[in-house]
Amino acid sequence: MTVILGQMFTGVSIGAVLLLIALGLSLTFGQMNVINMAHGEFIMAGAYTTYVLQKSIAGAGLSLIVALPVAFLVSGALGALLEWLLIRRLYLRPLDTLLVTWGVSLMLQQLARDIFGAPNVQTRAPDVLTGNITVIGGDDPLTFASSRLFILGLAVAAVVALSLALRLTPLGRRIRAVVQNRDLAEVSGISTGRVDRTAFFIGSGLAGIAGVALTLVGPIGPTMGTNVIIDAFLVIVVGGIGQLKGSVIVAFVLGVLQSVLEYSTTVSVAKVLVLVAIVAFLQWRPQGLYTVRTRSLV
Amino acid sequence: MTTIAPHAPSVKQLQPSKGRLAFLRPAAGFAAAAVALFAVAPLALSDFRLGLLAKYLCTAMVAVGICLAWGRGGLLILGQGVFFGLGGYAMAMHLKIADAGPGQVPDFMQLYGTATELPWWWRPFANPVFALAATVLLPMAVAAILGSFVFRRRVKGAYFAILSQALAAAFAIWLVGQQATTGGTNGLTDIQGFFGYDLDDPVNQRMVYFVIAAVLLLLIALARQLIHSRYGELLVAVRDSEERVRFLGYNPANVKLVAYVAAAGMAGLAGALFVPAVGIISPALIGIVPSIELVIGAAVGGRASLVGAVLGAIAVAWARTALSEEFPAAWTYFQGLLFIVALAFLPGGLASLVGIVRRRRASGASEGEAA
Numbered sequence: 263m264t265v266i267l268g269q270m271f272t273g274v275s276i277g278a279v280l281l282l283i284a285l286g287l288s289l290t291f292g293q294m295n296v297i298n299m300a301h302g303e304f305i306m307a308g309a310y311t312t313y314v315l316q317k318s319i320a321g322a323g324l325s326l327i328v329a330l331p332v333a334f335l336v337s338g339a340l341g342a343l344l345e346w347l348l349i350r351r352l353y354l355r356p357l358d359t360l361l362v363t364w365g366v367s368l369m370l371q372q373l374a375r376d377i378f379g380a381p382n383v384q385t386r387a388p389d390v391l392t393g394n395i396t397v398i399g400g401d402d403p404l405t406f407a408s409s410r411l412f413i414l415g416l417a418v419a420a421v422v423a424l425s426l427a428l429r430l431t432p433l434g435r436r437i438r439a440v441v442q443n444r445d446l447a448e449v450s451g452i453s454t455g456r457v458d459r460t461a462f463f464i465g466s467g468l469a470g471i472a473g474v475a476l477t478l479v480g481p482i483g484p485t486m487g488t489n490v491i492i493d494a495f496l497v498i499v500v501g502g503i504g505q506l507k508g509s510v511i512v513a514f515v516l517g518v519l520q521s522v523l524e525y526s527t528t529v530s531v532a533k534v535l536v537l538v539a540i541v542a543f544l545q546w547r548p549q550g551l552y553t554v555r556t557r558s559l560v
Numbered sequence: 561m562t563t564i565a566p567h568a569p570s571v572k573q574l575q576p577s578k579g580r581l582a583f584l585r586p587a588a589g590f591a592a593a594a595v596a597l598f599a600v601a602p603l604a605l606s607d608f609r610l611g612l613l614a615k616y617l618c619t620a621m622v623a624v625g626i627c628l629a630w631g632r633g634g635l636l637i638l639g640q641g642v643f644f645g646l647g648g649y650a651m652a653m654h655l656k657i658a659d660a661g662p663g664q665v666p667d668f669m670q671l672y673g674t675a676t677e678l679p680w681w682w683r684p685f686a687n688p689v690f691a692l693a694a695t696v697l698l699p700m701a702v703a704a705i706l707g708s709f710v711f712r713r714r715v716k717g718a719y720f721a722i723l724s725q726a727l728a729a730a731f732a733i734w735l736v737g738q739q740a741t742t743g744g745t746n747g748l749t750d751i752q753g754f755f756g757y758d759l760d761d762p763v764n765q766r767m768v769y770f771v772i773a774a775v776l777l778l779l780i781a782l783a784r785q786l787i788h789s790r791y792g793e794l795l796v797a798v799r800d801s802e803e804r805v806r807f808l809g810y811n812p813a814n815v816k817l818v819a820y821v822a823a824a825g826m827a828g829l830a831g832a833l834f835v836p837a838v839g840i841i842s843p844a845l846i847g848i849v850p851s852i853e854l855v856i857g858a859a860v861g862g863r864a865s866l867v868g869a870v871l872g873a874i875a876v877a878w879a880r881t882a883l884s885e886e887f888p889a890a891w892t893y894f895q896g897l898l899f900i901v902a903l904a905f906l907p908g909g910l911a912s913l914v915g916i917v918r919r920r921r922a923s924g925a926s927e928g929e930a931a
Contacts, residue, residue, distance in 0.1 A: 348904055356718050357636045358903045360762050361859060363850055365899030488848065492729050495722045529579035531736025537730045541709060541723065548713040 264404040269525050275410035277517025278417040282475050283490050284497040284509050285420055286468030289461055292504035296349055297360040302487025303370035304340055304466045306331035308473020311483040316385050333470035335458040341466020345459050374484040382481035416475055425506055437461050451531035500540055502550030581780040607762045612771040614837040616877040621830035623821030623858040623873035624779045631863035633819040634799030639724035640827045640854045641730045643699035645846030648826030650698055651835045652748040653682055654691030659752050668743045679741045699828030700821050707820040711813035725751055732847035748840025754836040768836045779826055797820055804871050860902040862911025
């Protein structure tokens with residue numbers, strides 16, 4: 263019984279990581295139709311920010327707390343810069359944004375290699391987050407890694423904050439207006455260019471937060487972004503582009519599926535099976551789990 | 561929403577300007593390419609450089625398929641590495657079995673001590689005819705199955721690109737995971753023979769180069785025929801307005817499927833010929849990153865133009881060798897920059913420059929006449 267619960271928790275924690283990674287993408291890809299391949303490198307930027315802060319601030323706990331807002335700002339600034347330099351020229355060509363931002367991601371990876379060196383580096387987790395928390399004691403104990411619980415909490419907080427911001431704040435209203443009808447938003451006096459840049463700032467900033475979380479579960483290296491970005495895109499595609507709700511559900515379902523399949527087969531076979539499941543799912547729902555209702559023929 | 565249409569050159573612009581001898585122009589270009597590949601290059605280049613050129617020409621074969629599927633059909637395939645790998649592994653498996661000799665298993669299987677006889681799915685590849693057919697048919701079959709699922713349900717644009725990319729990732733991960741039967745991260749290395757010829761011999765390396773050059777020319781001719789056929793027009797129409805083509809009574813899914821399957825077959829053939837030219841096939845050559853790199857050349861040269869895509873692929877592969885030998889870091893920056901500039905500011909690639917210059921000159925000339 264505890265084995266199953268343990269696997270379920272592993273799955274949920276994989277899902278939480280996926281969700282954190284996919285959340286920012288859901289804003290930039292889903293809301294703005296920009297396929298940002300450099301998102302993975304913004305995650306990397308967040309992770310390296312954590313690393314640098316830990317070098318300069320004594321106390322792993324404090325540096326982690328400081329890293330969250332700083333990584334948000336660093337990655338967000340990178341994102342806003344990218345939007346201003348390149349992406350605003352490409353809003354009507356989503357496939358080209360994919361390739362252009364891939365070029366950007368190549369350059370950022372090399373930059374990280376030149377600054378921090380090619381080998382992976384590691385941060386030290388704060389003492390609070392190194393141990394396990396026993397949920398069921400006794401002969402057959404069930405323990406959860408506290409770092410994983412922290413990531414789960416972070417993911418939930420980020421989702422709640424983002425959805426509240428989109429729903430309640432004036433900025434959120436403007437973002438939704440631009441997404442729904444760019445021209446009408448523009449004639450209503452909304453500066454769509456500024457909204458785009460702000461949305462991109464927030465989406466990229468969320469990548470930074472994800473980067474901070476990833477330092478708790480793995481090494482930091484120049485290629486860490488490439489390793490996670492595809493999974494994040496799959497979450498968005500299966501959840502339905504622009505659908506926060508879909509991303510949340512799919513992230514956890516894929517996480518649990520991955521963990522269950524890994525338990526019964528091997529890691530590499532599990533990856534392939536998850537992909538097969540995704541293709542099969544898209545047969546049933548080509549536009550993803552949740553779709554925007556439109557009258558368009560597409 | 562695959563709106564590359566307004567930026568990609570239209571069919572009209574790509575057709576040669578009409579003149580009395582215009583029909584000779586593609587034939588002349590073809591002849592010039594044949595002379596360059598078969599006479600100039602082997603005489604001018606050292607054995608080592610010729611071997612490198614053979615490798616670049618394999619990349620160019622993939623670019624022909626990318627031109628067809630992406631430039632013409634608007635299907636951005638970020639997973640061409642999968643088909644390249646399927647072709648490559650099919651060929652390499654046969655060559656490894658042949659190298660090992662009858663009744664023996666390939667060296668890496670002996671090394672791990674796990675296998676004393678071939679795994680069942682290796683056995684058919686001992687037959688040269690089966691292996692050769694598989695290098696093309698296997699990728700085409702995979703593309704046909706996946707494509708018919710995906711296109712019929714109208715999965716397109718970004719969704720398709722990302723799915724194809726995920727496929728490349730999963731394939732590479734799977735190959736790495738099956739170390740005992742696929743060689744894992746190392747891949748299939750140290751291939752010595754090619755259907756009875758010793759690959760260490762420079763004369764035989766030259767022969768491989770000539771085979772590759774001939775196949776590339778053949779594929780270009782084939783793709784040209786496809787592009788200038790009724791089907792080619794239909795493919796562009798599907799790219800530009802899928803719904804209208806559907807209303808006209810065609811099934812866009814089938815049109816896309818043909819381009820996807822053709823591109824897969826070309827990539828498989830390229831992978832198969834890459835193996836004797838380079839002597840190795842490994843997961844590092846077919847994952848996400850190399851799959852996108854296969855797209856770069858075509859994008860830089862001009863995705864919609866056959867000549868542009870092929871020359872772009874060769875030029876970028878050459879630049880990679882030239883630059884990364886001396887400055888490995890600088891190459892990555894240059895590669896990224898190349899991609900950004902080509903796609904953000906010159907979506908038609910370098911090939912579109914020819915058209916732009918020609919149009920400028922034409923408008924300048926007509927103004928001159930008016931004045």
